[in-house]
Amino acid sequence: MIKSKTNNIVLIGFMGVGKGTIARALIQKSKKIGLDTDDMIESMENRKIKTIFDEEGETYFRTLEKRVAKWLEKNVKNCIISTGGGFYKVDNLDEIGTIIYLQSSFEGILNRLKSHENAEQKLAKRPLLSDFEKAKKLFEERIVSYAKKADITISVENKSVNECINEIIKKLKIK
Numbered sequence: 001m002i003k004s005k006t007n008n009i010v011l012i013g014f015m016g017v018g019k020g021t022i023a024r025a026l027i028q029k030s031k032k033i034g035l036d037t038d039d040m041i042e043s044m045e046n047r048k049i050k051t052i053f054d055e056e057g058e059t060y061f062r063t064l065e066k067r068v069a070k071w072l073e074k075n076v077k078n079c080i081i082s083t084g085g086g087f088y089k090v091d092n093l094d095e096i097g098t099i100i101y102l103q104s105s106f107e108g109i110l111n112r113l114k115s116h117e118n119a120e121q122k123l124a125k126r127p128l129l130s131d132f133e134k135a136k137k138l139f140e141e142r143i144v145s146y147a148k149k150a151d152i153t154i155s156v157e158n159k160s161v162n163e164c165i166n167e168i169i170k171k172l173k174i175k
Contacts, residue, residue, distance in 0.1 A: 007078040008097025015085035016109045023082035101150035
């Protein structure tokens with residue numbers, strides 16, 4: 001069931017798991033508004049995420065995520081919010097909405113990205129995926145935290161977008 005305070009749905013999970021794709025499909029089915037935290041940060045900074053990482057570093061980027069999280073908590077209701085892979089660390093995540101962890105194996109995520117028609121772009125826009133060994137280690141560090149933060153976990157491995165959406169709708173009892 002959706003937390004009644006905000007009626008928001010917050011999608012978390014590792015980079016490339018399909019949070020944006022699932023969010024867009026869920027928006028179509030639920031008629032809610034959609035927001036993407038990475039898009040919001042790019043708009044705030046007038047720069048791409050990769051450029052922010054390259055020029056300012058990860059610590060600066062995480063500060064921007066915290067700003068976005070505070071704004072979402074205070075100002076947003078009845079939305080589907082897709083987040084960056086590290087957004088789950090913000091202190092007020094529970095206050096933003098119902099948290100859905102989109103779960104997949106690391107190999108499943110890589111296969112999903114590599115099989116996409118814009119695979120090169122998909123990989124290039126994720127600075128932390130540039131070193132696969134580091135990315136796999138980061139994935140392994142995060143999976144336990146994602147599960148702990150989640151109100152609901154949805155496995156997306158080897159499922160179509162529609163299968164995932166239908167499972168989310170059923171678990172949240174969205175009409």
